[in-house]
Each structure stands twice: as C-alpha cells, then as structure tokens.
Amino acid sequence: MADTKGSSTTGGATTEGSATGGEVIRLEGLTKRFSGHGEPAVDSLDLEIPAGEIVVLVGPSGCGKTTTMRMINRLIEPTSGKIVIGGEDVTRINPDQLRRRIGYVIQQVGLFPHMTIADNIAVVPRLLGWDKSRIAGRVDELLELVGLDAATYRGRFPKELSGGQQQRVGVARALAVDPPVMLMDEPFGAIDPITRDRLQNEFLRLQERIRKTIVFVTHDIHEAIKLGDRIAILAKGSRLAQYDTPEEILARPANDFVTDFIGPGASVRSLGLTNLADIELDTIPVVELADSVDKAKVVLARTKQDRALIVDEDRRPRGWRRATDLAQGMSSGGGPLATLHRSQTVHDALNELLRTGDTIAAIVDAEGRYEGALRLETIMGLTTQAEAAHAALREARPVAAKAGDSA
C-alpha cells in the first residue's frame, strides 16, 4: 500500500496498454437542495480532483458525500453550480451520454442477473456500437485485469460468483469503455474484512496501471487513509472540513471536526504512512562476526552501550553482542532480531519490536545489508510529536472551528 503513495501525481499521462489516464474533475459552487428540506444537502462545494488520483470523500452519514458523488454523473441533478470534466462543462449535456463516459461502481454491485459475466461487461460497449470481436477481446482483457480467468468466468452468471468476485466484475464492467473517470460508492462496504483488504490492495495495484481519476465514497476513515491519494473530509452540507493528503490530515488535522472524525490513534496510524526510508535512523555500535570478544568489549565501553549489532562479511545483521554475555565470557549473540527492510513503514517496525519483545530494530537495504537501527524510543518520539501537534492545534483553537459546528 505504502508504495503507491506519492507516486500518482503523473495522472493524465497514458500508461500501459490501451488505458487512457484520467481527467481533472472540477466542481464549482455545486449545490443540491432537495424540496422540502431547509438546509441544502450540498452547499456550494468547490473541489478540484486532480487527474489520475484517487480522491476519497469521507464524512459522517448524512453529510452529503454520496449526493456529491451522484451529482458528478448527474444521477442527481445539481440545483446550481457547475461540473467540469477534462475542461468540458458537463452540467447540461445529455446525462446518458455523460454516464457512458464515467465508470460507476456501487456497494450492491448491481450486476444484471439474467446476463452472463461477458454480457454484463459488454453492455456499454454494445451501446456505443463496438463490433463483436472488439467487445470479446475487451471482455477477456478486463477479466484478466481484475484477476479473473476469462475462459472460466465469461460464460457464468452473477449468481455463480462470490461477493468478492462479483465486485471485481463490477469494476471490470465500469472500466469497459475505458472511461477517464470512475465513481465508486462504498464498493467494498458489503464484503467481509479479509476479502475487503485483498480487494483494496488489488484495487491500488490496478490503479497503478490504469491511472483513472477516481472519486471514492466511504464512511470508513481507515479505508480513506489506505486508498486515498487525497481525502476530502466533509461535514454536514458537504462543507469541506479538510482536503489534503492522508499524511497531512493525520499529522495536521485542520480543525476539531477533523480531529474527532479521524479519531484516537491517529498518531499511531500515521506511522503506517511513514516509510523507514524517510526518517533519520539511529546509530548503534556494530561489530563484525569475526571480531574478537575483546574488541567487542572495547567498542561497547567506548560507546557506553550495553549491546552491539553483529554483522557478517556482507554486513547482514546476525544478532546481538551484549555486555552481560561478554562479562561471562560468552561470545555468541543471543535473542531474536527484529530486522526490517527500508521500504517498510514505522508501523511495521513497531509491530516487529512488539512481536520480538525487543527495543531496537535493525534496518536493512534491498540487498539485506545493514543501514541503521530504530529504537523504540525513537518511534515513541515520532508519535509524541504527532500527538503534540494535535494538542497544540486543540489549544490554538479553543473555539471549535466553523466546519465542526454543524456536525
């Protein structure tokens, strides 16, 4: 998951295969008033969704996030305001034509039960008059893209598929005519947690390849943090409480509403967004496997540390030389060793330390060579920094910020 972060700013560029990238979506003063309701469901929302990014709309139920999304393909007609996709004002164009250019995935999937999987995917290509062989080729290509064997599944009916498989077909169907924009309304909401996690990971890998502009609605902040290149946290009336990257939102929530919404443990979650490659590692004494006991004693005495990391001739971590062992004349290193790769996150390191019951983790590069260490205290420092930022923010805003009031 972490490896997709920050790498999706190149949207709009055609990547591999026939896939076209995404297009910018701009919402300008978008407003929806339902008759009989005083307050507008969406109140003059301005939002720019960059090409090729996943933007997650998240907020408490009733905040207007789904209404906002459904206005983009005009399943709900805006009362006022403008929707601009790829520079074209689509607020007044034929809604059916518009929807054929926008992939749409909903929580209940909504596959057509009387059609085979292939026919389900082929609906929009047929509407657009594609010829048979092109449709057949596209169906197979899409099934493979979402990880389903085309020969096995194209002739099946939706009822013969599991929930997770159905949602994959739902995504394939939305991608049928390679639309630049996809709207996804809690697509993984009705799927069991284990399958959901797998589908989310697959979805991120898929987006790496297709680079669509994706508007994703969820009420689950964890899902938003995991999937979003950017997150729009919405308060009642679809008012933007904060619109930023997950890292920024976790580190610097803009107001109390955001702080409350992301909930406790934000600082720990933010560790999951920090790569070991991005932080300054600790320095600890290192001895080589071939070094004598005396040399190890000298090193420990000089650095005033109680243990040194043993590395072999390729600088791979092998274990610990502890002052207590040396005092008893023992030369072998003891205890399990928490070893982590630089591409892993601080959260992974914390997990590994808790698992091994140790306080120092060894960090290695791609070849497994020792690069540096990470102490438990350092991790604690990182979280307290984040907590302090939160606390400072709370003190700096004794009166709740505007966006938080209504919620």
Place this chain on the structure above:
Amino acid sequence: MLVESQSLYEYASRHVEDITAGVIQHAQVVFVSMSIATAVGISLGLLVYRSRRATDLALAVCGIFLTIPSFALFALLIPVLGLGYAPTVCALVLYALLPIVRNTVAGLESVDPAIMESARGMGLGGRQRLWRIQLPLAWPIILTGIRVSTVVTVGIAAIAAGVVNGPGLGEYIFSGLSHIGSVFALNEALVGVIGVALIALAYDGLFVLVGRFTTSRGIRG
C-alpha cells in the same frame, strides 16, 4: 336397448371428428383471448406500475370483472355483442386481465433497485432499462400470471357455450346436463369435462416449456 351399454370410449370414437373440432375451437378461442389479454394486461401493468394510485385503480377495476359471476357477465354482453365468438372472447379477456396486470406490476417492482441504479449509472436510457433489464427480470413472474389466467380461461370458455352459444367443448357439457337420464347424457358431459381438463393441462405444460425457453439461466431457480 343395445345403445345403453355404449361405453365412453365407444361414444368418443364414434364422434371423434366432432370432438376434435370442439377441442380445436376451444383451444383456439382461449389462445385468441389470452393473446389479447396478455397484450392489454402487460401494457396496462407498464402504464400504471410507477404510481401506487394508478396501480390500485387498475387492479380494482380488473378485480370487479372477476367478482361478476361468469353466467351474468356473458349475459350482460349479449345486448352489446350478440351471440357466438365475439362475446366469448370479450368476456374471457376481462376475466384474464387481473392476474396478468397484477403479476406484471409485481414483477416490475421485484427488480432490485440496485440493479436499476447501476443500469442508470451506466448510461442506459429509460426505454433500454425497461426492455433490456427490467422486463427480462420481471418476465418469469409475468409469465406465471399469464399461465394462471390461461388455465382459468379454459374452464370459463366452457360456460360461454351455454350462455352465448360460444365455440368449443362447452356444448357437450351443457347438452349432457340438459339431457340427464337420456342415453348419451353422461358420455356427452364426460367428453366435455375431460376434454376441457386435458386442454388446461396441455396449456399448463406448454407454459413450462415457454418458461424454459424464454427465461435466462441466470434467473432460473
């Protein structure tokens, strides 16, 4: 009294041509009536299903026809349509409407809203959604309505013979009943009753086949 011991079989074989003609007429008037009722019933269902009030009104009107005893309804049609084929078809259509309209509405309403939502979201227009998605999914339920109506209609068509001199096997039944005690009375009535029952069974079987061939494997139970 040699003829007294004549069996049903002997009676039937002696009148095989007349009986065959009666069966064909009977089956045919039901077919014509049901074709009209199906067209009218489904159209009416499509027209009203979106509005609760229109649906209730349509079902109430169709329901009234069913509450009129068939004898009375046939008799009421005589001043308008006279005797024979026309009043028979007209009455049968009126009787057949309710199950078809009711099941058309029920079938269309039974389609999962999520399916209609995704169809709309994919850019299918109103007519495309109806013809490609909603009607095919409602079809098994609509077909059940037509099937129920058909079987009922086969029976009511027999009554038409007695009241408006309609076509079909009804005349055997009425003739038999009016000559109770005479030589052929029982055989006549039996030919009529058994014939009507066989036609009903044949139509029922036909609908099983039609259902198989017109329902997608994806929505068969």
